[in-house]
Amino acid sequence: MVALSLTSVSRRFGNVHAVDNFSLDVATGExxxxxxxxxxxxxxxxxxxxxxxxxxxxxxxxxxxSTIHVPPNRRATSMVFQSHALWSHMTVFGNIAFGLKLRRLxxxxxxxxxxxxxxLVGLTGMEKRYPGQLSGGQQQRVALAxxxxxxxxxxxxxxxxxxxxxxxxxxxxxxxxxIQRRLKLTTIFVTHDQEExxxxxxxxxxxxxxxxxxxxxxxxxxxxxxxxxxxxxxGSMNLLQARLVDGQLAAGPIxxxxxxxxxxxxxxxxxxxxxxRPEDVSVEPGFDxxxxxxxxxxxxxxxxxxxxxxxxxxxHRLKVQDMGRAAFGERATVAVHIGRLLVYRNGAxxxxxxxxxxxxxxxxxxxxxxVGTR
Amino acid sequence: xxxxLGKDAVIGAVLLAALLIFVLAPLLTVIVWAFADxxxxxxxxxxxxxxxxxxxxxxxxxxxxxxxxxxxxxxxVTIVAALICLPAAYAFARLDFPGRKLFLLSFIAVxxxxxxxxxxxxxxxxxxxxxxxxxxxxxxxxxxxxxxxMIWIPTAAFRGVDRSIEEAAxxxxxxxxxxxVRITLPQVAPAIGAALLLTFxxxxxxxxxxxxIGVPTVRTMPIVMLSLINGQIIVQYGxxxxxxxxxxxxxxxxxxxxxFDSRTFAAGLGV
Numbered sequence: 001m002v003a004l005s006l007t008s009v010s011r012r013f014g015n016v017h018a019v020d021n022f023s024l025d026v027a028t029g030e031x032x033x034x035x036x037x038x039x040x041x042x043x044x045x046x047x048x049x050x051x052x053x054x055x056x057x058x059x060x061x062x063x064x065x066s067t068i069h070v071p072p073n074r075r076a077t078s079m080v081f082q083s084h085a086l087w088s089h090m091t092v093f094g095n096i097a098f099g100l101k102l103r104r105l106x107x108x109x110x111x112x113x114x115x116x117x118x119x120l121v122g123l124t125g126m127e128k129r130y131p132g133q134l135s136g137g138q139q140q141r142v143a144l145a146x147x148x149x150x151x152x153x154x155x156x157x158x159x160x161x162x163x164x165x166x167x168x169x170x171x172x173x174x175x176x177x178x179i180q181r182r183l184k185l186t187t188i189f190v191t192h193d194q195e196e197x198x199x200x201x202x203x204x205x206x207x208x209x210x211x212x213x214x215x216x217x218x219x220x221x222x223x224x225x226x227x228x229x230x231x232x233x234x235g236s237m238n239l240l241q242a243r244l245v246d247g248q249l250a251a252g253p254i255x256x257x258x259x260x261x262x263x264x265x266x267x268x269x270x271x272x273x274x275x276x277r278p279e280d281v282s283v284e285p286g287f288d289x290x291x292x293x294x295x296x297x298x299x300x301x302x303x304x305x306x307x308x309x310x311x312x313x314x315x316h317r318l319k320v321q322d323m324g325r326a327a328f329g330e331r332a333t334v335a336v337h338i339g340r341l342l343v344y345r346n347g348a349x350x351x352x353x354x355x356x357x358x359x360x361x362x363x364x365x366x367x368x369x370x371v372g373t374r
Numbered sequence: 375x376x377x378x379l380g381k382d383a384v385i386g387a388v389l390l391a392a393l394l395i396f397v398l399a400p401l402l403t404v405i406v407w408a409f410a411d412x413x414x415x416x417x418x419x420x421x422x423x424x425x426x427x428x429x430x431x432x433x434x435x436x437x438x439x440x441x442x443x444x445x446x447x448x449x450x451v452t453i454v455a456a457l458i459c460l461p462a463a464y465a466f467a468r469l470d471f472p473g474r475k476l477f478l479l480s481f482i483a484v485x486x487x488x489x490x491x492x493x494x495x496x497x498x499x500x501x502x503x504x505x506x507x508x509x510x511x512x513x514x515x516x517x518x519x520x521x522x523x524m525i526w527i528p529t530a531a532f533r534g535v536d537r538s539i540e541e542a543a544x545x546x547x548x549x550x551x552x553x554x555v556r557i558t559l560p561q562v563a564p565a566i567g568a569a570l571l572l573t574f575x576x577x578x579x580x581x582x583x584x585x586x587i588g589v590p591t592v593r594t595m596p597i598v599m600l601s602l603i604n605g606q607i608i609v610q611y612g613x614x615x616x617x618x619x620x621x622x623x624x625x626x627x628x629x630x631x632x633x634f635d636s637r638t639f640a641a642g643l644g645v
Contacts, residue, residue, distance in 0.1 A: 052541055072544045085542035089560040098556075099546030143542075150546060 002064070003028040003186040004049065004154055009058035011044055018044040020210040022058070026154075029184040031177070033197035036207035037233070042190045045207070046156050049188060050079045062153060078152035082159045084139040086131040092118070092142050093127035099150045117149040120179060137168045144176070148183070155180070155187045161196070173200060194234045198222065206230045224352065228344045231275040236307075238276040238318050242343070249274065249343065252316035254292040256338060262351060269345035278307060278321040280340040290335035294318070299330060310336060407613035427610040436598055437615070444595035445622065447509060447584075448577040451516045455573050458517075459524035460566065464554075466525070467532030478529070481522045489519075493586045500587060507591040515583035516576075523572045531565030532558070575623045595619060 004026040011019040019041040026032050034042035047053040049060060051072030059066050062076055086095050096117055100110045118124055121141040131139055140160055147155060157176075161169040177200055180187050191197055197204050198218045206213040206221060206229070214226040225231035232239055240251035247263050249256040251274050258266075266272065283296075294312040301307075310318045318336060343351040407413070408427070410420030431437050465471075466478060484492070496515060497506065505511035535558055543557045544550075559566075584594045593601075599615040 050545060052544075072541070073547045073549060077545075079542070079545045081538045081542055083536060083538050085536065085538040087539055087543070087557055087561075089563075098543070098548075102547040102552070146542075146546065 001028045002026065003030070003062065004188070005059075005061040005064070006045070006049070007059045007061070009045070009048060009055045009060060011041075011048060011053055011055050017041075017210045019048070019055075022210075022212060024205060024212070024215065026186060026188065028186055031180055031187045031189065031200060031202045033201035033204045034188065034190045034207055035192070035194060035197040035201075035204050035234070036213075037192055040207040041210035042192075042205075042207050043158055044210075046079070046158055046188060046190045049154065050077050050156050051075045076153035077156055078147035078150050078154075079156040079158065080140070080143050080147050080160045082162060084131070084136075084143045086139055086142055086146075088131050090130075091127060092123070092129050092131070092134070095131065095142055096146045096149050099146065113149050114145075117145040120148060121145045122175070136164050137172060140164065140172065144179075148179070148185075153186065155185050157187065157189045159191055160189075162191070162193070169196075176200070198234070204234075206233060208233070224350065225275070225342070226350065227347075228273055228275070231342065231344070231350075236278050236319060236321075238274075238278065238281070240274040240276070240316075242272040242274045244269075244272065252292075252314060253294075253312045254316075254318075254336075254338070256291055256341070256353075256355075258353065262343075262353065265351060266343065266345060269348075271346050273344040275342040275344065275350070276318070276338055277340070278319040280338065281318060281320045282337045282339060283308065283310060283320050283334040284337075285332065285334055291338045292318075292336045294334060294336060296330050296332045296334060310334060312336070404613050404616050407609050408617045410610060410613075413609075427608075427614045431611065431614050431618075436593065437595075440593050440595045440598040441618070443509070443592060444578055447512055447516065447592075447594060448574050448622075450509075450513050451520055451577040452570055452574045454513065455517055455520040455524040456566075456570060459521060460528055463525055463528035464532050466529045467535075478525070481525050484518060485522055490582060492518075493583055497586050506587060507589070509588075509592050512584050512588040512592050512594070515587045516580050519580070519583070520573045520576060523569050523576065527565050527569040527572070528562060531562040534565075535561045571623075571626050574626060578622060579619070 002025045004024075006022055006024045009019060009022045010017065022041075022045055024032075034045060036042045044053055048055050051067070051070060055068065060068055067075055087098070090098065093114055096114045097110050100113055105113075114127065115124075118126060121144050123138060123141050123145065126134070126138070126142075131142065134142065143160070160176075161172050164172065173196060179185075189197075189200060198221075201218055203215060204218055204221045205215050206225075206227075208227075208229045214221055214230045216224075216226075221230060222235055225234060228239070231237050240254065242249050242251040244250075244263070244266055245255075247258060247260070249258055249266075249272070254274075256274075292312050294310040296308055297311040297317065298309040299306060300309075305321055308320045310320055312318060320336070338355065340352070340354045343353060345351075406420060409423055409425065411424035411426045412422035413420040466474060493515065496518075500506050500511050500514075505514065539561070540553050540557055543553045548556065579596055580594075581596045581600065584592070585597055585600075588594060589597065595615070596619070599612065599619070602615065603612045
């Protein structure tokens with residue numbers, strides 16, 4: 001069932017199209033992340049759902065009913081703000097109970113609901129504290145409890161964890177996901193942190209300059225970014241400008257042989273970009289099998305994974321997630337093999353090319369030795 | 375570290391001594407004088423302690439009357455200033471209308487003028503409309519100089535209220551009015567308290583305007599004090615009246631401190 005439906009929603013600030021022709025349906029119980037860089041319109045979209053901004057065009061419906069003319073205090077949404085936005089002159093109890101009291105619920109009910117909400121966010125017994133006496137993480141838990149206690153149809157979160165340190169952010173993120181699952185709460189979560197979006201969301205909406213670049217499950221968005229922007233924004237990615245030369249894709253010193261049908265598909269495209277995930281590149285010592293050759297410039301150990309930056313010469317660099325056994329050090333000469341890549345051409349759908357580990361011998365010899373070793 | 379601490383201690387002691395000499399010593403002298411029935415110059419302490427001059431002064435009708443008038447005028451000025459300025463301050467803080475900055479600056483302009491020149495020109499206007507020598511006249515002239523505190527401090531305080539806490543209240547179901555009463559006003563209460571206090575004290579101790587507009591029929595406490603001191607050189611009169619004049623501000627200060635903890639109160643004054 002569709003809990004929330006945005007249809008061609010637009011919002012302008014002066015000449016800036018903060019949100020432009022934004023359409024999205026969110027199912028009941030779904031966790032959707034609006035992901036994009038700052039200024040991409042994700043917060044404006046959220047604020048329109050909450051009722052703090054009115055769309056210039058389009059419609060927003062909750063459970064099928066248009067809410068455009070419903071003020072925020074009468075919408076079935078509840079928002080958690082980036083700055084916590086707790087009322088410092090009220091206790092934790094006062095903050096959480098405020099919305100319930102406005103609904104004129106009996107005192108005993110209010111007290112019970114507040115206790116439940118505090119238990120849910122792991123702050124049992126903190127009723128009498130003031131926000132100023134709480135840590136940043138606790139404050140954000142109170143803000144979450146304040147929203148949850150009202151049992152909103154849609155929970156909105158505007159970069160709620162961005163002011164917290166990394167450890168706390170991960171912990172609160174997991175807790176939020178657990179609560180959301182348990183309550184089967186329809187949730188819209190705004191973030192600029194792709195890792196947060198990838199771990200939390202059922203579906204990610206990638207936004208850029210007020211428009212939607214891609215909507216999809218985290219794995220879809222990661223594996224097959226539909227636009228060059230999505231490719232560059234999510235995850236680590238090697239982005240290279242390329243040309244078509246004699247049935248090969250040429251990007252700097254890299255030469256990738258392609259099949260005839262792909263050659264035909266790409267013919268005539270004026271601007272080609274290659275997007276290559278570091279984990280889709282393998283390197284090994286020597287010049288044996290290669291799309292390019294280079295030297296190891298830097299090895300970055302990120303706990304379980306190692307990232308290597310390979311210098312291909314002429315200022316071209318490739319990020320490689322090293323999966324080979326060979327524990328090559330810096331300055332080692334390596335051969336680069338690209339196992340999978342995406343080709344983007346002027347706004348069209350990307351072409352996915354998956355390549356066999358070993359290239360045919362004939363093509364190997366065709367590969368021009370343009371790469372210099374330092 | 376020990377040496378640094380020692381240096382800090384010395385500086386601290388010097389500052390404390392300076393504070394005692396320049397702030398507390400004059401205050402103490404006044405208090406001692408107020409309770410000295412007799413004090414002949416060579417003696418270090420009053421030769422006779424007592425409250426004789428309090429009896430004398432409080433028995434004088436003009437003193438009692440002026441105290442009542444002063445309290446009344448200051449209270450009216452404070453209330454009227456609050457009624458005019460607080461909504462204006464909210465508007466200044468929350469709305470962006472053309473000329474907003476200019477209007478805000480105009481409140482400073484009034485205080486940048488040599489006051490007495492302003493008083494004289496206002497007095498001439500008041501004379502023609504029959505406001506000289508009336509309580510209304512004194513209230514009006516004191517209002518002019520109260521507006522600054524009552525506009526600037528609350529405006530800054532309203533501006534300091536994070537919009538998202540108001541939005542959060544809207545979000546959980548509060549109407550605009552509820553947000554104002556339950557969220558915004560409590561947040562700015564310390565600053566408004568400070569502004570009220572400053573306005574009250576400013577009006578209570580104001581001399582020039584009251585002198586020019588009120589005299590001879592409306593005589594506020596500071597004016598009576600001036601005339602008593604000018605008329606006869608009895609130090610105790612001035613001292614007793616000074617102590618009396620402290621009482622309202624002291625009471626107000628204590629009240630305000632009780633209402634808000636000192637930290638937020640200071641924040642209110644600091645904006």
